[in-house]
Amino acid sequence: MPQRTIADLLRQSDRLGLRLVAGPADAEPVTAVEVFDLAALPASTRGTLAIVSGDIPAPYLVDVALRRASAQRLAGIVFPRGFTLAVTAAALADSGSVAVLTSEGESAPDLAVAIDRVLVGGAAEAMTRAGFAVERAIVAADGAAPTPESILAAASDALGVTLAMDDDPGAAWTDTSAIFVGEVPIARVQALEPDEAAATAIPVIASLVSRSIQRQMRDRFGPNQSRADLIVELTMAEASRVDAFIAPAARLGLPLQLAHAVAWMRPRHRSDPELRPPRSIQPAVELFAMRLFDDRGELWHIAHIQDDAFIVCTEEHGAGDHQRRLRETAALVQEYAISLAGPEWTYTLGLGTPQGGPGGLRQSAAEARVAADTAVAAGRLGGVETTDVTGLRRVLLDFYTSPTSRSLLDDVLHPLDELGGERAMTEIRTLLAYLSTRNSLAEAGRILMLHPNAVAYRMRRIRERLDLDLDDPDIRFAVELACRVRLLAEA
Numbered sequence: 001m002p003q004r005t006i007a008d009l010l011r012q013s014d015r016l017g018l019r020l021v022a023g024p025a026d027a028e029p030v031t032a033v034e035v036f037d038l039a040a041l042p043a044s045t046r047g048t049l050a051i052v053s054g055d056i057p058a059p060y061l062v063d064v065a066l067r068r069a070s071a072q073r074l075a076g077i078v079f080p081r082g083f084t085l086a087v088t089a090a091a092l093a094d095s096g097s098v099a100v101l102t103s104e105g106e107s108a109p110d111l112a113v114a115i116d117r118v119l120v121g122g123a124a125e126a127m128t129r130a131g132f133a134v135e136r137a138i139v140a141a142d143g144a145a146p147t148p149e150s151i152l153a154a155a156s157d158a159l160g161v162t163l164a165m166d167d168d169p170g171a172a173w174t175d176t177s178a179i180f181v182g183e184v185p186i187a188r189v190q191a192l193e194p195d196e197a198a199a200t201a202i203p204v205i206a207s208l209v210s211r212s213i214q215r216q217m218r219d220r221f222g223p224n225q226s227r228a229d230l231i232v233e234l235t236m237a238e239a240s241r242v243d244a245f246i247a248p249a250a251r252l253g254l255p256l257q258l259a260h261a262v263a264w265m266r267p268r269h270r271s272d273p274e275l276r277p278p279r280s281i282q283p284a285v286e287l288f289a290m291r292l293f294d295d296r297g298e299l300w301h302i303a304h305i306q307d308d309a310f311i312v313c314t315e316e317h318g319a320g321d322h323q324r325r326l327r328e329t330a331a332l333v334q335e336y337a338i339s340l341a342g343p344e345w346t347y348t349l350g351l352g353t354p355q356g357g358p359g360g361l362r363q364s365a366a367e368a369r370v371a372a373d374t375a376v377a378a379g380r381l382g383g384v385e386t387t388d389v390t391g392l393r394r395v396l397l398d399f400y401t402s403p404t405s406r407s408l409l410d411d412v413l414h415p416l417d418e419l420g421g422e423r424a425m426t427e428i429r430t431l432l433a434y435l436s437t438r439n440s441l442a443e444a445g446r447i448l449m450l451h452p453n454a455v456a457y458r459m460r461r462i463r464e465r466l467d468l469d470l471d472d473p474d475i476r477f478a479v480e481l482a483c484r485v486r487l488l489a490e491a
Helices: 006-010 059-072 087-095 108-120 123-141 148-159 196-236 239-252 281-293 322-341 357-377 392-400 403-417 421-436 441-448 452-466 473-490
Strands: 018-022 032-036 048-052 076-079 099-103 163-167 178-181 184-191 259-269 299-305 308-315 345-351 384-386
Touching (some): 006 108, 059 087, 108 123, 123 196, 178 196, 184 196, 196 299, 196 357, 239 357, 281 299, 281 322, 308 322, 308 357, 322 345, 322 384, 421 452, 421 473
Parallel strands (some): 076 099, 345 384
Antiparallel strands (some): 178 184, 259 345
């Protein structure tokens, strides 16, 4: 049987109802527990914990009992509820190394049975403590403002063993000690020392902590998630509908009139581009990002479009280092996603430039998406790509972000699209090379690494399909623009 001290019993004081009022808590190991009438305190074996039955004794009897307990090397004496220790008795307890306790709850016989179970240990005692810990944890969780800390503290007091949360986003869904927010594991409940009762109670306590955290997350991040949904709609809507989002955004507290910078994160498997990332990654990344944003002064949002994630940082116009802060924060989200997905997965990050107003948010999102797409197409997987803010691509982004513009330009290339797949893209690349060199077969051949006669053969087929006058400057400009936007999208 393991040795127990008064200190061990006091760690379960919440359940046993014990309170130390004088004397040491660890002078003698508790070897037995007996119920006595203080007036007739018999000789007892060393280490016995004497529980006084009956009414509160007279002060002189207490002094006598303490002297006898010290001589017999008793572990301590437990007095009934309402007992007050005199100053002289307290001095005797301290000098004689006798623990003096009061019982705040059960009757002497019931308390003796409970303490005896603690001393003997075993399955019955563990189940009793575990059940009591679960009861106290439920009471704490049902309080006015429950927190994970208050639930764990209540369970720890009941068990006599400290429980703590250990961050572990990789916990398995079958782990009964895991703490989840929705389907996302974030931590585990652990006992700081091995304990059978704690192991029995932890699954229920972990469930209570999970619900408490989920409730906190809902209250704290609910408005952010609603605004993120609106940002997705704004990003994907027709340009003509942008103004319709201003009023709903204002109701949700989203200041569209400020400056926005967007980071776009695209997952890609290293060996199979057709694979989709595990479903568990997206909610875990979203939760990590929201907790990360909570410590920052700017207004942040994260949203998802299919497998892609985009992060929006909103600040006042002209705020210094706006894009740098976006890059640093988005890179942390990127690193976390990679750590969850494993080495076979890459997450490529594209950064847009800060832009003002609702249209600016769409523009920055388009820049970020194109930057990510360009990096993926060029084989620069898993890096951070900054938008090319100069040159033709900047102009083409306006067409790329407008579904209406893309639809009009797609109509131009529809005859080539009917060829399907890579053959259609080959014809479009040939057409762009030809038009961008002012209809020069030789220059187009140099770009395409083809003989001019091969380019001429292709262009005859293309002209027949398009049935357009490619020598007309306006038509040539429209077709070239359509080709460039199409290749930009394909990137």
